[in-house]
Amino acid sequence: MVRNLTKSFGKKKVLDNVSFNIYQNEIVLIIGFSGTGKSTLLKLICGLEEPDSGEVILKTDHLGMVFQGAALFDSMTVFENIAFPLVNQTKKISADEINTKVMEKLKMVGLSEVENLRPDELSGGMKKRVGFARAIINNPKVILYDEPTGGLDPVVSNVIVDYILKLQKELNASSILVTHNLNVIKKIPARVILIYDAQIVWEGNSSELFSSDDPYAKQFREGAAKGPMVVIKE
Ligand SMILES: Nc1ncnc2c1ncn2[C@@H]1O[C@H](COP(=O)(O)OP(=O)(O)OP(=O)(O)O)[C@@H](O)[C@H]1O
Ligand SMILES: [Mg+2]
Incomplete structure (x- = not known):
């Protein structure tokens, strides 16, 4: 409240x-x-x-926040963008776990085979969905x-x-x-x-x-x- x-x-x-x-x-x-x-x-x-x-x-x-205008890191791949909150949290998790989580979230937002692309290679709608995946990475x-x-x-x-x-x-x-x-x-x-x-x-x-x-x-x-x-x- x-x-x-x-x-x-x-x-x-x-x-x-x-x-x-x-x-x-x-x-x-x-x-x-x-x-x-x-x-x-x-x-x-x-x-x-x-x-x-x-x-x-x-x-x-x-909490998960989807910023106005997606706010992705242009120099990072889609995978790195979505993994960002996991890599930067205090509780460290294995690379395998990160991979599983990122791929699961990409699937949830209906994206596949885009993990190695950079944001400027995506359409506006896809960028927003990558922003969603990043926001929900920790459920x-x-x-x-x-x-x-x-x-x-x-x-x-x-x-x-x-x-x-x-x-x-x-x-x-x-x-x-x-x-x-x-x-x-x-x-x-x-x-x-x-x-x-x-x-x-x-x-x-x-x-x-x-x-x-x-x-x-x-x-x-x-x-x-x-x-x-x-x-x-x-
Ligand atoms: N960090 C800040 N420093 C100074 N002023 C700010 C800051 N953040 C927002 N403002 C001002 O506060 C007001 C509200 O901004 P805010 O971004 O919350 O509006 P908004 O409703 O989201 O607008 P929009 O629909 O255009 O996104 C604006 O006048 C803005 O210039
Ligand atoms: Mg606003």
Whole structure:
């Protein structure tokens, strides 16, 4: 659970007293226009950033993070990228074990015969899935995805969504997914949290987002410039 999280960068308050529950085996979608603090929220949940106040209470410290834009190491092979968390953990495991785990995770994300390629030899969708494999290498109980379909076409996005649902099921995990892709939200039955101006302005489920009369939900799904949320043009 996320309790009263507040975080500023300089004078800018990015999150202001944000609280919500994360239940086991559930998907939470974090949505909101650009620059509203979604990535920051994920980084606070996985401990990459420290909150100014508030806390993140999870029953597990077994987390996997899929970064915005995949964030693979370009100079490493797919195998080395996925093995990275294993090679760098304090508990050492054998090369055989690493090999077994990496190949098992590659299979789970539907990739084969790519382990010796480098990220720039892969398509956008494949890169994202390598990012998934790296994030789940230790069978996390909470998986955090930051814009997993960013920059992908609608067909590949659907494939990615199918893998997110599959991993959710197979790992029996909770997933927290940041997205602003309406098709993704439509396809994933989940609790949805809409963030604006550092706060949660609407909470409901995926289908309610498309039917609700709430002005925030309505503006988000219509992508309207006019509404309670002022869209800052960058
Ligand atoms: N490490 C940092 N130092 C300073 N400012 C930061 C830092 N990280 C984020 N910010 C600022 O905090 C605000 C929220 O950023 P964040 O990346 O969380 O937004 P976001 O909702 O993920 O946006 P997008 O949809 O574009 O990915 C932005 O104004 C950003 O410039
Ligand atoms: Mg972001």
